[in-house]
Amino acid sequence: MNLRVIFLTARRNRGIILGMDIHTRETLKINEKGHLEIGGADCVALAERFSTPLYVFDEVHIRAMMRVYRETIDREYGGYGCVLYASKAFSCMAMYGIARQEGLGVDVVSGGELYTARKAGFPAEKIYMHGNNKLPSELEEALDAGVGHIVVDSMLEADRLEEMCKARGKTQRVLLRINPGVEAHTHHFVQTATPDSKFGFSIANGDAARMTEHILSLPHLELRGFHCHIGSQIFEKESFSLAAEKCLAFLAELKKSGYTCEELNMGGGFGVWYAEDDRMIPPSGYAEYLSALIGTIKTGCAKYGLKEPFLLIEPGRSIVAEAGITLYTVGAIREIKGLRKYVAVDGGMFENPRYCLYGSRYTAILANKANEPATERVSLAGKCCESGDLLGVDMPLAHAETGDIIAVLTTGAYNYAMASNYNRNLIPPAVLVNEGEAEYIIRPQTYEDLTRNDILPDRLTK
Numbered sequence: 027m028n029l030r031v032i033f034l035t036a037r038r039n040r041g042i043i044l045g046m047d048i049h050t051r052e053t054l055k056i057n058e059k060g061h062l063e064i065g066g067a068d069c070v071a072l073a074e075r076f077s078t079p080l081y082v083f084d085e086v087h088i089r090a091m092m093r094v095y096r097e098t099i100d101r102e103y104g105g106y107g108c109v110l111y112a113s114k115a116f117s118c119m120a121m122y123g124i125a126r127q128e129g130l131g132v133d134v135v136s137g138g139e140l141y142t143a144r145k146a147g148f149p150a151e152k153i154y155m156h157g158n159n160k161l162p163s164e165l166e167e168a169l170d171a172g173v174g175h176i177v178v179d180s181m182l183e184a185d186r187l188e189e190m191c192k193a194r195g196k197t198q199r200v201l202l203r204i205n206p207g208v209e210a211h212t213h214h215f216v217q218t219a220t221p222d223s224k225f226g227f228s229i230a231n232g233d234a235a236r237m238t239e240h241i242l243s244l245p246h247l248e249l250r251g252f253h254c255h256i257g258s259q260i261f262e263k264e265s266f267s268l269a270a271e272k273c274l275a276f277l278a279e280l281k282k283s284g285y286t287c288e289e290l291n292m293g294g295g296f297g298v299w300y301a302e303d304d305r306m307i308p309p310s311g312y313a314e315y316l317s318a319l320i321g322t323i324k325t326g327c328a329k330y331g332l333k334e335p336f337l338l339i340e341p342g343r344s345i346v347a348e349a350g351i352t353l354y355t356v357g358a359i360r361e362i363k364g365l366r367k368y369v370a371v372d373g374g375m376f377e378n379p380r381y382c383l384y385g386s387r388y389t390a391i392l393a394n395k396a397n398e399p400a401t402e403r404v405s406l407a408g409k410c411c412e413s414g415d416l417l418g419v420d421m422p423l424a425h426a427e428t429g430d431i432i433a434v435l436t437t438g439a440y441n442y443a444m445a446s447n448y449n450r451n452l453i454p455p456a457v458l459v460n461e462g463e464a465e466y467i468i469r470p471q472t473y474e475d476l477t478r479n480d481i482l483p484d485r486l487t488k
């Protein structure tokens with residue numbers, strides 16, 4: 027039985043008011059023991075074998091998401107495009123390995139991500155390098171590695187890159203990051219007349235056109251086209267279409283002065299299910315986002331008489347967020363009568379800072395009592411010395427006891443990627459599950475790792 031059915035049934039039968047729907051996922055189930063299962067692996071068994079806190083990723087879900095995007099481009103755009111995994115969502119060697127096997131490209135936003143991708147054997151020509159303030163050293167690293175494209179986001183960078191390429195006697199393919207002036211939000215989108223962003227050159231105020239002209243004047247940069255990324259956790263297809271329309275109108279203007287855009291990168295940002303009222307979209311449903319976008323691009327190109335550009339998209343969150351869960355063990359439970367119940371876990375803001383950063387919402391479930399209906403609302407507390415160190419407040423949960431295993435769902439994106447050693451807590455390991463088999467893709471840290479780069483000057487030992 028899938029989770030959604032379980033919860034709906036529980037709500038009906040026992041008159042539960044604090045029921046919730048869990049996003050149905052082919053590989054997230056409740057097994058005959060009443061345990062939560064991910065990718066065919068029993069979460070309670072995973073917690074016993076690998077200990078908690080533990081990041082768990084379902085490989086089947088990750089691959090399904092990558093394929094949906096790739097196959098949509100194949101089917102509806104003649105395969106004339108490439109899906110780039112926005113690796114900042116979860117960057118580790120295994121993810122670059124999966125992306126490579128699935129025929130994706132990747133985008134990287136730092137020298138560290140580039141290094142990790144290359145170390146995993148990811149082909150340099152399928153790497154796009156982003157960043158609003160790439161360091162000179164990072165640009166050199168990108169050129170050393172031979173990355174396919176660098177996405178230029180400042181005049182300084184364009185000029186630096188030109189100098190570096192000139193010195194090397196090579197030409198570098200670049201895209202220019204533009205800002206179409208579409209501000210996308212989680213539940214609505216608005217058009218902004220005066221874009222205010224640290225990213226991209228505004229189309230509306232003419233900066234994008236001026237910067238295009240400048241790059242075209244630099245002999246060692248080959249301007250292949252443009253990139254935009256309107257935001258993250260967006261559910262409205264209209265936002266993406268509106269951005270595409272603005273980009274195409276811009277390309278139509280450039281065409282008049284003789285420039286033909288070869289590549290158009292529309293970024294990422296597709297929303298995922300985290301909690302209660304978020305939209306639930308199965309992997310196959312994400313094809314609709316891309317279909318809508320492709321439709322807009324085809325229509326726009328026909329309208330303006332433009333050549334259909336090589337299409338790139340850069341989903342990060344939607345590829346990996348729902349594929350991941352985090353397992354914790356319940357420790358202290360504190361009930362403040364008439365106020366709030368805190369259930370403390372062995373993790374916190376050091377391995378999932380998103381509640382602290384953005385007030386993000388999550389769904390939690392007792393993995394060892396997954397059939398029990400959510401009858402309470404509790405706040406999940408972390409173990410850091412910060413009162414703000416929570417994973418969520420007033421989350422529906424079944425009655426929890428010390429020792430229970432809690433699974434927090436949809437933690438695959440921007441969790442490990444943002445983890446820290448705050449309070450000198452160890453960043454948990456990550457395991458990849460595939461049809462019931464689990465293996466480490468990120469080893470557990472040790473206390474020794476914590477002091478590896480520490481230096482105790484001699485004078486401080488006396």
Ligand SMILES: *Cc1c(COP(=O)(O)O)cnc(C)c1O
Binds near residue numbers: 133341343
């Ligand atoms: C963060 C980012 C993405 C990915 O966004 P998601 O919301 O994770 O899909 C893609 N492109 C760029 C340039 C980004 O900064």
